Amino acid sequence: MQRVFTIAALVSLLVTPARSEPCQLHQAAAIDMDIEGSGRLVVPMAISGQPVKLLVDTGGYASMLTDSTVDRLGLQREPIRAGIVRMFGGERIMKSVTAHEILLGGLRATTLNFLVLPDHDISPDTNGSLAPDILRGYDVDFDFANAKLNLFAPTTCSGNLVYWTDAPSAEVPFSIDDSGHIRFDVTLDGATFDATLDTGASDSVLDLEAARHAFHLEDGNPALKNMGEGRYGTSYSYPFRALTFGGIAVNNPNLRLLSRSDTHLGGSTRLLLGIDIIRHLHMYVAYRQKRLVVTAASAH
Template identity: 30%
Template sequence: MRSPTFLHVLTAAVLGYALLAPAHAQQEDDPKRCRYVKIETIPIRYAGTGMNITMEGRIDGSPASLLVNLGADLTALTHTGTSRRDLTLWSTGASARGVGGYSRLYSAKLKEFVAGPTRSTRLTMPVIGDFGSPPSYDAMVGAPFLLQADLEFDLANKKLNFFRPTNCRDTFLAYWDPAAVEVPFETSWSDSPNPRFTVRLNGKKFRAMIGSGSGVSAITRSAAEEIGLKLDGPGVERLNDITGVGDDRVARFAVVVDKLEIANETITNARIGVLDTGNLGADVILGADFLRSHRVLFAMSQQKLYISCTGGAPLGHNKVVEPWLAQEADEGNADAQMSLALRYRFGYGVAQNMALARSWLEQAAANGSPEANQAMGQSLLSAGRYAPAAAHLRRALDARPGERHGALALHAARLGSGEGELGKRELAQAFARNDDEWPGPIARYYLGKINRDKLLEEARDDRKLGQARTCLALLHIAAQLRSQGDEAGAKAALEQRSNCQPRPAAAGAAP
């Protein structure tokens, strides 16, 4: 069955608007006058560890979280979305490229996919197979879908507006602000409709684009070096690695740029991220932080952007808790609550306060944050409180079924609480599709498919990650031995971990 495109649906909405207009109004209307009709408004929600811009949708009849991702060249499902619905994946032999390198592309057959006003039935969709960390969203809607009509980001009111222009080629379209700047599109080598445009960093020209799927704005390492910034120089802060499409973790830094100029808007002393990768699609990515402090219209009909500042921190690398984040947490957004928990835990943007960190963590877990439930489960597991640990870890895994380290932690909790057989069934289900890739060998060890020596051999096999994998393997070997009553063996395994360090956590997802 042929599915309607977004533009077809919007066109139908325009026709409906015209048919409902009074006849005398149509007669009095100058046919040559610009008519800029708002044809759809879609509410957005901030979700995930990166507080990503998402919209609601449906996949095969169940609610779905869809990442609004102008940085993506396609609309696709994620493993999170397919695992939640137990969809069968088919290899395509193709790949997609993101900030973390290349990802395998699969396909899945759906009965229904709904995004905004568009409903498609009986279709096959691509599935992005590889992320540096499991995404919280079920699918992403990319630039080809979003930019079929003029698109306005009005994040102050948490909505996307779509427009259909008629006779508006030379009309100023920023209806909300007569002082909005106009930024022309530039010719791009990319097949994506997401426009590229010029900005200046410390007076030098660079190619930029808006990446709504990226939580914070960033520049490439080469752009930073071109304006004289050295990542080992004074004032440069090393941040947590970032992940996205592709397996690799990308090093991230924060630097201060004297001037960032976009048309006639100048942002001084701009604290911005630097990513050690060339996979961004442009030298400068203006992310969700920029969109929160600006109102932006993609006037595809005129091949230009309209941008005006709406207030707040122009970029999101400032060391403060911004009012919008605090408001989201106060209003019950579990992901915002988890973000505040981490900030109070590590003193980022606020004075370190372990009591407040714990309070926000508990609220986030109660409101369904998978990261909060995972953190609480791991903490309880370390304390030997296996039954409550399993309850939290189970909730986390239900929300993110692709989180295979979480599945291993849940199994360890089941062993500790005497529920080994239930743990085996859950573990086999979690690793049913692929137990070859790490940490699959740990699951195979738990399930009796390989012995301890083989597990440690496979852990050491990776030259770069061998030590970290060996440390993790020894932790699970100890859990298995303890469940079998071999306390001495468990203690010996843990003693071999004396040089192990905690695994670093990702800062959030990027496109």
């Protein structure tokens, strides 16, 4: 029988039996995380000896540097070979740069490619993003309680990945799409949606058209609240009761309902699980094994 443990007023954990054999993990880096005003995560990197701050974005397509950062570093812009990349909201990215002498938490790279991001697409104190093109080369551990992003050598161990506590844990199997995004099914008030784990999203988002279809939401429904116009068009709210995935239950989730014509959500994704929910968890992402293991953020 599964037991339910409350993580926060928002999130509960439906605990699965712990794996008996702990994995021997090999840490590659421990990186300090700063928290933006929106709650999103920023980590330091150095490029050619110059400091930059990058948003940790599991929902990104490729790592990016802002236009002003590219100018400051004196990097040469080149057209993207693949053509055009579209971001959430439809912003088109058409240029890339090659950076040299990269340092991330003690890890070094001679060269890395970055897409060029318009300055208005990110907080003015942030210089770009760290996306799955880099992250998926490691097991990635999000330790919110200690403000650490821990990178581990990818493990092949099928045992217990929860190295930080003996507290209750849950595991979510996932798939990885062509963009490197972590995807799994979630259940929202009895309806199933394809979700993407997106640490770069400050809010969790549900596709408006999918919600209308699943819950028969008409414009005259008094519970469907128009929250006004924003950067991604008109947003709505609705009093959902519970969102569950794997062994995790999110009570009364606050989801922004946005039209697909405004968000340009790709593929079959209909829900973005953003940092507003993720920050209540301690997450270990084993990309190669496609395992997401979680505890309460405070469990140590």
